[in-house]
Amino acid sequence: MFRPLVELEVRRVIGDRTVPRPRFHRLDATKRKKILDVAAEEIAESGFERASYNRIIERAGLSKGAMYYYFDDKGDLYATVLRYLLNVDDIDLSWVDKLPDEPERLWLWVLEFSRHQLAFSLENPIVAAVGRDFAKRSPQVAALPAVAGLYADLDRMLEAVLAHGQRIGAVRTDLPTPLLLAVTLGAGEAMDRWFIDAMDGLDEETLDRLLVQSTDLLRRILMPTPLWPAEKG
DSSP states (O other): OOOOOSSOOOOEEETTEEESOHHHHTSOHHHHHHHHHHHHHHHHHHOTTTOOHHHHHHHTTOOHHHHHHHOSSHHHHHHHHHHHHHTOOSSOOGGGGGSOSSHHHHHHHHHHHHHHHHHHHHHOHHHHHHHHHHHTOOHHHHTSHHHHHHHHHHHHHHHHHHHHHHHTTSSOOSSOHHHHHHHHHHHHHHHHHHHHHHTTTSOHHHHHHHHHHHHHHHHHHHSOOOOOGGGOO
8 A cells, every 4th residue: 555755765776876866866856746746647547558658758847858867767767656655765664663562562553554555545546546556567567677676675674574573472483584575475465456456346434344354364374373283292
């Protein structure tokens, strides 16, 4: 799910260049916001693969030369829009230290965070549409360097939360970290895709009930559990 970004700060480095290019960060904040809002609208309307880069450039009031001054290509712009909507900071993970330090409180935090994200998507059709497009991305889109960089940062964030959960006894420790991360990502992405598709056809009370149940499902997957009876002793 997505949430708004007050001030865009993207420092993702791929190879020897920054995504987006440093010149983009030197733009006035209002101009940066206009470019990203226009791009988000185009992606919401057409999906990333059918979105017209030329139309984004025209609607943003830029020349082609200026756009390539800020982004290498449409993939770089797409990843930047996603970071803008996701509010992803791939540098600072200090917020993880401020998470609840009791298992039940941590899982309640997960539920409230999910509620916040769902509410924001319900209130912002463009965000919901971009989220729907992102959830149904093709392997070719996922493999774009800038998008792959975003995935790497999301993985780092999730891994940090899981590690915190393990430290306080809220998350199991009997599985290898890569497997635990893969299971969590798979379940989370499946839930995101389902909710993004369902939220236009269900009332908010039903959505909230299903969100509570889905969070409980994830909690049951990840919480420490006793061994099966046949494995004891």
